[in-house]
Amino acid sequence: MSNNGNKSIYLPENATVLKNRPMTRTEAYFEFKLDSGSELGHMPGQFAEISVPGIGEAPISVSSSPTAGGSFEMVVRKAGNVTAALHAVAEGQKIGVRGPFGTSFPVETEMKGKDILFICGGIGLVPLRSAINYVLDKRGNYGNVTILSGTKTPAERLFTDELEKWQERQDVTLLESVDTADEGWKGNTGVITTLIPKVTIDPANTVTLICGPPIMYKFVLLELMKIPVDFQNVYVSLERHMKCGVGKCGHCQINGLYACQDGPVFRYADIAKVREAI
16 A cells, blocks of 8 residues: 555656666666655555556566665566556656555564575565665664575676675675676576575574565575575565556456565465465
């Protein structure tokens, strides 16, 4: 549910595109600001509906932390008519925003005082970046912070400047991997699960956040079972084909669950036996 005070969840607010910058061959980084001057009001893990006048709207994860304030950031993969149109929107132009919607990572509840393990696969870094920066901005509230990030190739890495800053921090452990290396890549080569045995995890005191392509979840969870972690302390963000964002259209239904309202963030223990969830 939106926290921005709109009378209707169906009416978008006007926002201005402050930045539109290419990141990879298919992804672009955006910074938006609501014309009302109010905050988006999101928490890490939530999404908003972004509309391009005359084209339509699409659900997009919020990538910035609410601790930043003012504007908010998203990364958009060009994957259809709406996202292609959004890539073509110039800085200074207007778009529509509905939201924020969905559940969020428990940064102010279950995660407080715990070690945090982030497992980011490909574009899964986008929603997890919101939670990572939230934790780093309130660093004293959490224990050890470990970030595992994997992409198919070095060219698909996102937020490379931030990855370097996280790497340099003394209070963060960051490990990266690519499925296929190029001549310039000096880091780990292999799927993201090859990073998990390289880190020390206290299963009784660690909350794990996972986001990535659907095929990744099964193998990451199998690797975590070897530690073993408690699935009560594992949270997954499910990337589904959401459309309306408010549970009306049924596009994101997973048996009796709606990813747009019951998720996109789920405690894994709650959905472990739900068919087609993972």
